[in-house]
Amino acid sequence: MVLIAAALAAAYVGGLFFAAFWILAGVAVGVEWAWLVAGDPPSRRWTARVVAATLGVAGAALSLSIYLYVAPVTAAFVLLAGAVVAAFLARPAYFAAVAIPYGAAVFVGAMLLRRDPHDGLLAILWLFAVVWSTDIAAFFAGRAFGGPKLAPLLSPNKTWSGAIGGATAAVAAGVAVAAGGGAARLWPIVVVALVTSAASQFGDLFESGVKRAYGAKDSSKLIPGHGGLMDRLDGFLFAATVAAAIGVARGGLDAAGEGLLRW
Incomplete structure (x- = not known):
């Protein structure tokens, strides 16, 4: 019920508050995926950090594209680069790189709909x-x-x-x-x-x-x-x-x- 109330409030306010709400949720989901899939603790920690940073930057680029001259495709390039780095850090657990598109799916769709x-x-x-x-x-x-x-x-x-x-x-x-x-x-x-x-x-x-x-x-x-x-x-x-x-x-x-x- 707390999450439902928070989601409804963020939807009503919209704008950067809505974007921040869902970007943070996407970061959390991506980090959970990386932590679940990556192997030993050191690679798990480094992969999680890269995932969090990538999702945060990509989410910011997408949200600011409404207000500044930042092409939404910039977010796609950031996500791709982050996924490559995450796969390298998590090797041989390359599936950990899916944390980035999986986490991004939390906020990209919601932000594209809400920006209308x-x-x-x-x-x-x-x-x-x-x-x-x-x-x-x-x-x-x-x-x-x-x-x-x-x-x-x-x-x-x-x-x-x-x-x-x-x-x-x-x-x-x-x-x-x-x-x-x-x-x-x-x-x-x-x-x-x-x-x-x-x-x-x-x-x-x-x-x-x-x-x-x-x-x-x-x-x-x-x-x-x-x-x-x-x-x-x-x-x-x-x-x-x-x-x-x-x-x-x-x-x-x-x-x-x-x-x-x-x-």
Whole structure:
């Protein structure tokens, strides 16, 4: 509940406060990934430092591109260079370099949607509604109906009934938020919400598979009783990436929110 309140407050304020909020979250997720995947303690520490610095600089470049003459592509070059350095430091655990695109996915999609001056706030609220509805409904539907497992090798507790329940709730929430925001055509929102919900659930399974591969129950102990931020944002970062990709493809970098919701 604390994280939800903070996310909503940051979304409402917008601007550099919103950017800083999600950049810090992305840094934390990237560091957790590096710490989980890298091998011995020295390489783990150095890789985590490079990951944190890279994500911080790239996030700052992306956020300042709204106010200064800084091309958003600058952030992409920073991320690429940081990933190369992280892979070198973590060798032979080269998979640690994925910490950088994985952490960047936490803030890039959210920032691209929120920068839309007209529909940025609505797009972020829509994204929250879809992801949170997916998580909550999947949990309760899975508990209530049980049934065949969704991906037992990755996450033994998730069921098909939970996945269907989560997707159904996400579509309902997405349509409700879009309609409340004045979206005229709602049937495309059904499809977009369904795709975004599927991305969120895939992200959850992906992170579960990574933790299982490295013998970890939680990504960290940052949040008492809940693990790390990677555990809380695993679905969000995939959903935000998909939603932003749709928005940018239709509306461009400065109207991604409109591209996502106005059909």
